[in-house]
Amino acid sequence: MKLFAQTQLLEDVQGKGLCVGCGACVDLCPYFTTYRGKTAMLFPCDRETGRCFAYCPKAEVDYDEVYKARTGRAFDGTPIGPHLETYKAKAGEKTAECTFQCGGTVTALISCALDNKMISGAVLTDSEGRMPKPRLVRTSEQARDCAGSKYSASPTLSVVNQEAKRGVRNMGVVATPCQALAISQMKMNPTDKPDFEDPVSLVIGLFCTWALDARKLEALLAEKGIEGKIIKADVPPPPAEVFVVETDQGTVEIPLAEVREIIPEGCSICPDMTSELADVSVGQVEGDAGFNTLIIRTQKGAELVKTAISQGYLVTETLDGDKVHNLATASANKKKRALAKAKEMGLLNTPDEEGRAAMRVSEGALNKIQP
Amino acid sequence: MSQLYEGKKGEKVLFMGNQAIARGALEAGVSVAAGYPGTPSSEIIENLADVSKDANMYVEWSTNEKIAVEVAAAASFAGLRSICVMKQNGVNVASDFLLHLVLSGTRGGMVLIPCDDPGALSSINEGEARQFARLLEIPLVEAGDFQEAKDMLKWAFELSEEIQNLVMFRSVTRLSHASGSVELGEIPQTEPKAQFNYKGFILDPVEGPVVSVPVEYRHGLQQEKLKKAEALFEESPFNTYAGPENPEVLVITSSGATLYSREAIHLCNAKDKVGLLKLGTTFPLPTKLIAKHLKTTDKILVVEEVLPFMEENLKVLAQELAPEVGQKTFYGKRSGNIPQTGELNPDLVAAALAGILGQTYAPQDQEYQTKAAQQAFFNAPVRDLTFCPGCPHRASFWSIHNVLAADNRDGFVCGDIGCYSMAFLPCGFSSLKTLHAMGSGTGVASGFGKLGQFGLDQPVVSVCGDSTFFHSGMPALVNAIHHKSDITMVILDNSGTGMTGFQSHPGLPVDAQGNESPALDIPTICRALGATVEVCDPFYPHKTQQTFHKLLEMPGVKVLIMRQICALSPEKKGKKQYEMSVDETICMGENCGCNKLCTRVFRCPGLRWDEEKKTATIDEVICAGCGMCAAICPSGAITRKEVA
Known part of the structure; x- marks a missing residue:
């Protein structure tokens, strides 16, 4: 991993409009903050290396290095990444009812982890008005308040950083792919901090095609005259081409073309659809709104799922082969698009003499992905 | 009691130029003196205020310079001698009234004393009041030394009464603020009676109403007065x-x-x-x-x-x-x-x-000059133009900067006149993006706040001091409210006219002469005008920033009053609220996670960077004990202990 600091981060990420507001650089120090879904630099820092750059999922990410450190295997471009098993899953009886995006698998797993003290707390995304508001929850009751996709980029990792600074360890995090990547980089202690302790022990990854710029989404909803409390938002499978917003006053559809306008540029170079660096990953099941796709990736993830099933938090079923196939196809397409875009922007494997890269992947992976 | 009033005729005393001018006013038997504080003029009114009760004078710090001239003019209309005092740009503020005053003419001797600031040592302009003498067509006199500063002022009153019009007596920084030997004259013991006569014929300069019409007639009259002054100048002992x-x-x-x-x-x-x-x-x-x-x-x-x-x-x-x-x-x-x-x-x-x-002149030989420049460059410590230790403005701008940066919509601050003008520099985190005249910050902001129609979507903030608020900030605020401009006005209320030495203003319960006065409450005024108003203490940055963020999100005119008394205020008597200390074992120093936030960015002079230990330390001698650095320290290494 090539290490730089704030100056380069501003140039490479903020300057190129690639910041997705994940919060990885926020609250490590007094110089980055997040407000209403956007990451902001408060004051310049003249250090030559910094965690802000090291953790950022859009700056000099060496995919082989991160994948090796996290999964023990190099990044080879496999569509849904390293994994043990795939299932379809939904919340079991033990998981109290609330507004789930699909099957309630994330809430089920987090509740199970919290109730069994497998984690000390979970960093989840709640809402404040129409802004995503990450927070650390300590109980499964609190976790249920955060259920449902926010569809907008959330600075979740700022809370991880804040809590880590306060000495909180053994946190669980519900993370998008970019956030799972940032956490993986964080776990590597890239700046060799002598007092480093890994604060995160469980990552539940979310499938993600893109997130939306929180401020622009707020403005778009206002423009569309959408009032009331948003209960959830969703993109139904093709050919619907709409973004469905469900509020306490009814349901509104916004053409997907308009919504695509407010996707952060940074999402376009993200090769990961299924949060490959998480312990388990959760997403939709195509055509089956009552279930989630569940990918178990690590031993820790497997244990959590096992406990959750045995205690009635979660119910799993076999995921049909064609669903796995379709997921792999969609994932492979995202990789292909992302790498092509990064290449076009000069941000893929950029030679030193031409500057810094956003991502570095091996020749082998490139051959497989074929951007 | 000072020599200013007690000094006897014939005594030689060391006077600052402004004291010499004040003594000149006393020797001229001036009854009314009004002004607005501004360097280098402020000591004239201050000195007169100090002796005003003994000297049977009325002295006031007016709300602004125009009003100061109007107050002084009233005394003249009632037959008394009066002066009005201001810095160079104060004359700009007063100029509208002045242009009419010189047409109507004066009765009791009246002298306008602008103190110019060549080189803008304490100003953000290099304006000249002299130009106004030509514009207003009034006599201009200028003292060449400290003795003249006193003597010429007295003479200026005689001239004013001779021609029945205003006379400008101009000073400059090096005359007002340097000191020299002055031989005193007599202070007359008179008891002037004020009476405004207006029942005479409209054109009667002594008994009629005081108006500027008929203009052409009075303009001609005014020019005759100027000619008369010129004739008197031919014999002036000051040339x-x-x-x-x-x-x-x-x-x-x-x-x-x-x-x-x-x-x-x-x-x-x-x-x-x-x-x-x-x-x-x-x-x-x-x-x-x-x-x-x-x-x-x-x-x-x-x-x-x-x-x-x-x-x-x-x-x-x-x-x-x-x-x-x-x-x-x-x-x-x-x-x-x-x-x-x-x-x-x-x-x-x-x-x-x-x-x-055809001679050559070199102040120093070249070798010496080079050596001196090198010594200064390499050996003199870098000293920023900065706010004092414990200055509430540093704390206020910390929050203003951080909120605007976090808000991340390219918000900006329209600056105004006071110590806080320095906030365009790093000491104020380079927050000010416009800086012009008194009250202009909010006026300019009011304009920016209407540009949404043309696509301007940046948050617009203005700052304004408490004295500036009364001086000329209020009309700008009224304008913004009436026109539904989207702005946030931050009033930096440090309970006094801080920059010029804590002169009173209408927001304070005391006037220039030390009399109890009704203090006008800024939040009440702003609410009555129709603004959304919040008050906070900048030494609590977290709360301040929350409030500021909230206001920034709201449409319309919002006023945030950041209230904290000036660190140098006489009321504080130099007392520290907190004893500050740094725990060296916790201080993160240059490490990732801090990188010298307090000494590199916040830069209160009360904080020092220990190059050997690589930690911050408190300079106990100059630390004002405000506690702000503890509030911003990211590691909690700086702590504060309440001073009993």
């Missing part, structure tokens, strides 16, 4: 000449430049060939006196600060007099011999004079 009968070069100068010119002639060793005509009466120029001196030489060097005011007037006169005195060569600003900006000094004048005389 002096020293030098040979037929000098090779005639230096014509006035005001503070008199001393520079005298020294320059000495430095050039040119006493025998250079004459010095020092003018105390600089507008209108006394034609006969000028003609007399022009005849004696061919080369004239005009020495004055900033613009070529005297030079241009002299050239006009010289052209008119050419048939009588012959064609002259003028040296000065238009020829490039004297700079048109900045303060003068003896070296600059000596260099100009030497050039005309």
Whole structure:
């Protein structure tokens, strides 16, 4: 991993409009903050290396290095990444009812982890008005308040950083792919901090095609005259081409073309659809709104799922082969698009003499992905 | 009691120029003095206020300069002698009233005392009040030393009463703020009676109403008064000449430049060939006196600060007099011999004079100059222009900066006049993006706040001090409210006119003379005007920032009052609220996670970076104990303990 600091981060990420507001650089120090879904630099820092750059999922990410450190295997471009098993899953009886995006698998797993003290707390995304508001929850009751996709980029990792600074360890995090990547980089202690302790022990990854710029989404909803409390938002499978917003006053559809306008540029170079660096990953099941796709990736993830099933938090079923196939196809397409875009922007494997890269992947992976 | 009032006739005392002017006012029997604080003028009103009760004077710090002139004018209309005092740009503020006052004329002697600031040592402009004398068509007199500062003021009152119009007595920083020996005169023991007569004929200058109409008639009258002044100037004892009968070069100068010119002639060793005509009466120029001196030489060097005011007037006169005195060569600003900006000094004048005389002049030898510059560069510590330790403005701008940066919509601050003007510098985290006149921050913001129609979507913030709020901030706020402009006005209320020395203002419960006065409550005023108002303490940055964020999100006019008394305020008596300390074992120093936030970014002078230990330390001698650094320390290494 090539290490730089704030100056380069501003140039490479903020300057190129690639910041997705994940919060990885926020609250490590007094110089980055997040407000209403956007990451902001408060004051310049003249250090030559910094965690802000090291953790950022859009700056000099060496995919082989991160994948090796996290999964023990190099990044080879496999569509849904390293994994043990795939299932379809939904919340079991033990998981109290609330507004789930699909099957309630994330809430089920987090509740199970919290109730069994497998984690000390979970960093989840709640809402404040129409802004995503990450927070650390300590109980499964609190976790249920955060259920449902926010569809907008959330600075979740700022809370991880804040809590880590306060000495909180053994946190669980519900993370998008970019956030799972940032956490993986964080776990590597890239700046060799002598007092480093890994604060995160469980990552539940979310499938993600893109997130939306929180401020622009707020403005778009206002423009569309959408009032009331948003209960959830969703993109139904093709050919619907709409973004469905469900509020306490009814349901509104916004053409997907308009919504695509407010996707952060940074999402376009993200090769990961299924949060490959998480312990388990959760997403939709195509055509089956009552279930989630569940990918178990690590031993820790497997244990959590096992406990959750045995205690009635979660119910799993076999995921049909064609669903796995379709997921792999969609994932492979995202990789292909992302790498092509990064290449076009000069941000893929950029030679030193031409500057810094956003991502570095091996020749082998490139051959497989074929951007 | 000071010598200002107690000093007896004939005593010689060391007076600051502004004290000499104040004594001049006392010796002239001035009854009313009004002004608005502004460097370098403030000590005149302050000194008079101190002795006002003994001297049976009425002295006030007016809300702004225009009102100061109006207050002083009322005294004149009632037959009393009055002065009004301000810094150079105060005359701009007062100019509308002045233009009418000079048409209506005055009754009791009235003198306007602007103190100019060549080089803008304590200003953000290099404006000149002298130009106003020409614009207003009133006599201008300028003292050349401290004795004259006192004596000429008294004479200016006689002149004002003679011509029944306002007289401008102009000072400059180096006269107002330097000190010199002054021989005192008598303070008259009179008990003037105020009576405003208005029942006479409309054109009766003593008994009629005081109005500026009929304009053309009164304008003509005013010009006659000016002619009368010029005639009196011909005999003025304040115009002096020293030098040979037929000098090779005639230096014509006035005001503070008199001393520079005298020294320059000495430095050039040119006493025998250079004459010095020092003018105390600089507008209108006394034609006969000028003609007399022009005849004696061919080369004239005009020495004055900033613009070529005297030079241009002299050239006009010289052209008119050419048939009588012959064609002259003028040296000065238009020829490039004297700079048109900045303060003068003896070296600059000596260099100009030497050039005309065909001599060379170097203030120091080159080797010494180079060495001195090197020493200064390498050995003198870097000292920023910055806020004092414990200054609430640093805390306020910390929050303003951080909120606007976090808000991340390219919000900006329109600045105003006060210590906080420095916030365009790093000490205020370079927050100010516009900076002009008193009250202009909010006026400019009011304009920016209406540009949404044209796509401007940046948050607009203005800052304004408490005294500035009353001076001219209020009309701007009214404008913004009435026009539904989207702005957030931050009132930096440090309970006094901090920059100029804690003069009272309408928000305080005391007036210039120390009398109890009704204090106007800024939040109440702003609410009554229709703004959304919040008050916070900038020493609690978290709360302050939350409030500011909330206001910034709201449409319309919001006022956030950041209230915390100035660290230097006499009320604080230098008492620390907290004893501060740094735990070196916790301080993160240069490490990732801090990188010297307190000493590199926050930069309160009360904090020091220990290069050996690589930690921050508190400079206990100058730390004001405000506690702000503990609030911002990211690691909690800085702690505060309440001082019992």
